[in-house]
Amino acid sequence: MTALSLKDVSIMLGDTPVLESINLHVKQGEFVSILGPSGAGKSTIFRLLTGAVPLQTGTISCASHEDSFAFMPQRDALMPWRRIIDNLTLGLEVQGVARKDARTQVMPLLADFGLADFTTHFPAQLSGGMRQRAALLRTIVQGRSIQLLDEPFGALDALTRTQMQTWFEDRWRAARWTTLLVTHDVREAVALSDRIYVLSQRPARVIAEIIVPIPRPRLGRPPSTQAHDIETQLLEILLHQTGERS
Numbered sequence: 353m354t355a356l357s358l359k360d361v362s363i364m365l366g367d368t369p370v371l372e373s374i375n376l377h378v379k380q381g382e383f384v385s386i387l388g389p390s391g392a393g394k395s396t397i398f399r400l401l402t403g404a405v406p407l408q409t410g411t412i413s414c415a416s417h418e419d420s421f422a423f424m425p426q427r428d429a430l431m432p433w434r435r436i437i438d439n440l441t442l443g444l445e446v447q448g449v450a451r452k453d454a455r456t457q458v459m460p461l462l463a464d465f466g467l468a469d470f471t472t473h474f475p476a477q478l479s480g481g482m483r484q485r486a487a488l489l490r491t492i493v494q495g496r497s498i499q500l501l502d503e504p505f506g507a508l509d510a511l512t513r514t515q516m517q518t519w520f521e522d523r524w525r526a527a528r529w530t531t532l533l534v535t536h537d538v539r540e541a542v543a544l545s546d547r548i549y550v551l552s553q554r555p556a557r558v559i560a561e562i563i564v565p566i567p568r569p570r571l572g573r574p575p576s577t578q579a580h581d582i583e584t585q586l587l588e589i590l591l592h593q594t595g596e597r598s
């Protein structure tokens with residue numbers, strides 16, 4: 353069943369065409385990535401889905417309630433003056449859940465996210481990886497059926513990023529959230545996705561749709577030849593696009 357779809361969506365920001373007739377869909381429980389160069393318009397798709405940018409042309413359909421999105425923005429967006437536990441409950445509190453009840457929902461998940469001993473810390477006292485895990489937990493605990501993740505591992509060093517991706521793959525395999533991930537990292541897209549949409553440079557068009565039929569788990573083991581071949585294919589698509597425009 354299709355959980356979410358964009359049909360012929362085009363957007364101008366000011367005088368700048370940013371999205372050009374974008375068509376994409378995500379099935380329920382599917383992990384789909386949007387891969388493209390920086391500045392292509394990937395975050396703009398999320399801003400449309402979350403209502404931050406109004407729809408101009410085309411249609412967006414969502415099978416579930418319009419409140420079904422949980423959004424993790426590009427930066428971890430933790431509030432520096434709130435302790436970790438109070439950051440984690442924030443999304444629920446915004447939904448109208450009392451802080452005490454929100455804590456009750458967050459508590460059982462803390463150990464799984466490696467945050468059990470850090471609830472009274474402030475964000476600045478945590479490592480980058482821990483802050484990202486906190487931001488993810490805050491997103492996931494909202495119980496929304498669709499996760500929109502904008503470069504959730506982008507700010508991390510290579511080792512932490514690999515650890516976080518492995519950890520996230522495990523969580524996703526258990527929960528099967530409908531997930532739309534924005535990334536400019538070819539390897540990350542191949543490691544995590546069922547399907548990948550490749551965007552052109554701005555104005556963004558979908559220039560390829562690639563299925564990744566590699567069995568899971570994929571991370572925590574040497575990359576397969578199949579993964580390498582798909583990465584090469586994606587890089588060629590992206591490089592060809594760059595060459596065409598420069």
Ligand code: ADP
Pocket residue numbers: 365366367368370388389390391392393394395396397554
């Ligand atoms: P990505 O997430 O792929 O890096 P974004 O969706 O953040 O890209 O931005 C897409 C493009 O839209 C960028 O090149 C940016 O310069 C442009 N852009 C964003 N906001 C505006 C605006 N208000 N007016 C004009 N151009 C904008």
